[in-house]
Amino acid sequence: MNYWLVKSEPSAYSWDDFVKQGVGVWDGVRNYQARNNMQAMKVGDLVFFYHSNEGLEVVGLAKVVKEAYQDPTTEDTRWVVVEMTAVEKFPKTVTLKQMKADERLSDLALVRQSRLSVTPVKPEEFDIIIGLAHEG
DNA sequence: GCCAACGTTGGC
């Protein structure tokens, strides 16, 4: 079991949009590192859903329901999508500010590589963020 | 709206 974090601008695709859809197809990724991370995702992996540009916070948890396959929005065979479904909307969102301020999360890929849209999360980081999401 | 960080492109 691996853990991940994906970013989305809520004006384009928010957590609520994702929940409404039921199963969200994560398309449009055009970055090799993000693509490699998506290809490493397995069914059942847990994924934080982060709002970029607005909100700047982790809003909920999703899980992978279908592993990487060719992105249907392009002919270009380099790119893939994964499918995810919502698991839980967090009682308390976890803000970027909180995560940056937490020494235990100083190595978080989201913090270190702020432009990467799909990043891995270590199991210990996952536990810390889940903790913050439930008791603040 | 600005700008730093970073990825991509194309000329050489």
Place this chain on the structure above:
DNA sequence: GCCAACGTTGGC
């Protein structure tokens, strides 16, 4: 294969 120019992302 280097690197300057340019485009994009995303925090501030």
